Amino acid sequence: MACYVRLMRREDIAQVTEIDREAFPTLWPPVNYERELENRLAHYIVACDEEEKVEESEVEAPLEKDPPGLASRVRRLFNYNRFFGHELPKSGKQYIIGFAGFWIMVGEAHITNIAVRELHRRQGIGELLLIFAIDLATKLNAHIITLEVRASNTAAQSLYCKYGFTQAGLRRNYYVDNKEDAVIMSTENITSVPFQAHLQRLKQAHSRKWGIALYQIAR
Ligand SMILES: CC(C)(COP(=O)(O)OP(=O)(O)OC[C@H]1O[C@@H](n2cnc3c(N)ncnc32)[C@H](O)[C@@H]1OP(=O)(O)O)[C@@H](O)C(=O)NCCC(=O)NCCS
Secondary structure, eight states, rough: OOOOEOOOOOOHHHHHHHHHHHHHHTEEESSHHHHHHHOOEEEEEEEEEEEEEOHHHHHHOOOOOOOOOHHHHHHHTTSSSTTTOOOOOOOOOOOEEEEEEEEEETTTTEEEEEEEOGGTTTSHHHHHHHHHHHHHHTTTTTTTEEEEEEEOOOOHHHHHHHHHHHEEEEEEEEOTTTOOOEEEESSTTTTTTHHHHHHHHHHHHHHHTTTOOOOOOOO
């Protein structure tokens, strides 16, 4: 196998939209990923399972799949990594497990989305995507990363806290569907020695847990 993270492509849009709908069913208006790919401020990455293939006709409809055994799944997922810039299959049939995106404006990266297919959660993929997003934002000269997260979304908040995000504020009644508050979270300077040291420790722990040899963003 293979799980690898690469930049999002046009042919990924159907699967990314499917994951988005599963993760954020009440989000309205829905994100237009066609437009996001043309937006020079926006940067999106996807985590793909290279062994799992998706026929074009299947992309529109969610796949009915048996939940895989966790151990073999994890072995398959993290047997090796492929990185941006390497020769990757051109086909749009790679099975996408999760994605993340951010906008960069004047040195600030704002995470717009991070989502993992329900079947694949709690297997380190959200963390993998966040690591790659932080590394990519750093390479793109961002100094801090911010985001908004639902007050009730403790899973995502826990992920962000782990990576050094802290609460920077609250937007009351921010979400239109249920008037839920948004917690604004922000990092310290991501280029600082303490932040990078913490990130390095987290990568090592993640690598030990999931068997990833190295994390590297190539252009
Ligand atoms: C948030 C999300 C991306 C996490 O992805 P994931 O692949 O399941 O997360 P990981 O397995 O990499 O977990 C990494 C860390 O996230 C936190 N976490 C993830 N799921 C959690 C849960 N259900 N409860 C508590 N903490 C959780 C933990 O801190 C975990 O670290 P640990 O393993 O040391 O405890 C995923 O739950 C998701 O797609 N949710 C729906 C979309 C969403 O809410 N996105 C955030 C929008 S701001």
